[in-house]
Amino acid sequence: MAIYKKANPKIWSGRTSDQRLYMHEKIKCGPIESISPHSIALLGYECDEGVKRNQGRVGAVDGPNAIRAQLGKMPNHLDSKTEVYDCGTIQCIKGDMEVTQNKLSQMVSKSLTKNALPIILGGGHDIAYGHYNGLADHIGKRKTIGIINFDAHFDLRSVENGPNSGTPFYQIAQDCNANGTPFKYLCLGIRPDSNDKNLFETAIDLEVEFLRNTEFNIQKLKTVSRVIKKFISGVNHVYVTIDLDGFSSAYAPGVSAASPMGFSPDIVLRSLGTIIKSKKLLGMDIAEMNPTYDIDDQTAKLAASLIHFVIHRISE
Numbered sequence: 001m002a003i004y005k006k007a008n009p010k011i012w013s014g015r016t017s018d019q020r021l022y023m024h025e026k027i028k029c030g031p032i033e034s035i036s037p038h039s040i041a042l043l044g045y046e047c048d049e050g051v052k053r054n055q056g057r058v059g060a061v062d063g064p065n066a067i068r069a070q071l072g073k074m075p076n077h078l079d080s081k082t083e084v085y086d087c088g089t090i091q092c093i094k095g096d097m098e099v100t101q102n103k104l105s106q107m108v109s110k111s112l113t114k115n116a117l118p119i120i121l122g123g124g125h126d127i128a129y130g131h132y133n134g135l136a137d138h139i140g141k142r143k144t145i146g147i148i149n150f151d152a153h154f155d156l157r158s159v160e161n162g163p164n165s166g167t168p169f170y171q172i173a174q175d176c177n178a179n180g181t182p183f184k185y186l187c188l189g190i191r192p193d194s195n196d197k198n199l200f201e202t203a204i205d206l207e208v209e210f211l212r213n214t215e216f217n218i219q220k221l222k223t224v225s226r227v228i229k230k231f232i233s234g235v236n237h238v239y240v241t242i243d244l245d246g247f248s249s250a251y252a253p254g255v256s257a258a259s260p261m262g263f264s265p266d267i268v269l270r271s272l273g274t275i276i277k278s279k280k281l282l283g284m285d286i287a288e289m290n291p292t293y294d295i296d297d298q299t300a301k302l303a304a305s306l307i308h309f310v311i312h313r314i315s316e
């Protein structure tokens, strides 16, 4: 079972002004049905069932509200034409992750019918299967969606033990194969200390494009930008998913699979800038926010800053 919870305006708080100086004063709460066209639709995915099934550390169920609490306090530089909505949250009930993913897909499709940009706050990385399906259902088979995943992991585990937070892109690849649609997947920040030999072999079999963590840093900006631009030129739309465990635990300790060896925010911001410039961004999510292991809200602040960057850059 999955339950839709209406947005809670009390989560959105911070300093107050009479000029909408802060994001909590800018963001409106309302269901997707009521949002203005061409707005930004935030949606929570309160689910860590996939992390639990994948033998990870649970706690990401509280991720969406941790991100909202930090984003609300940040300054608002958006013009009055750009509207941002909190469209509520989908809750996973009794471990029914599949129904939760389905509900997410429906809400993502609905936001696209409003020409809104869905930004989904997670939640385990199983968020990606629900999010992608919602984008694909709306777009149809004639157009290609390229997935850009900022992550230490491929998340291409097979589903022999059931779907979980480590399987979403394998599931998408299987569906693409069954539907006769291309599977276009670029992973940025892949680490040999985080993916076994079978996962690298699966990635090669599925013609996944990837940059290892050693190639994904600001010193290699030219190469990174070239790879991203080339990938984007081969697809009609781009779906961006950011797994916070791809960042070094110096920046993102609040995740299930933390590691000091991850990437830094600077290269992610530059990459997001390149993606936004392409005008092909269709949807974005932030996965694996786990407040249980966060330190001084660093990870929640990082997630909120990434969203803050994207919504401001998009509206420029």
Ligand SMILES: N=CN[C@@H](CCC(=O)O)C(=O)O
Pocket: 054, 055, 056, 125, 153, 154, 155, 157, 165, 166, 167, 194, 256, 257
């Ligand atoms: N979404 C995360 N997936 C990773 C988790 C790794 C870990 O728990 O150490 C994976 O399955 O590879």
Ligand SMILES: [Mn+2]
Pocket: 151, 152, 153, 243, 245, 246, 257
């Ligand atoms: Mn990961």
Ligand SMILES: [Mn+2]
Pocket: 125, 151, 153, 155, 165, 243
């Ligand atoms: Mn992941």
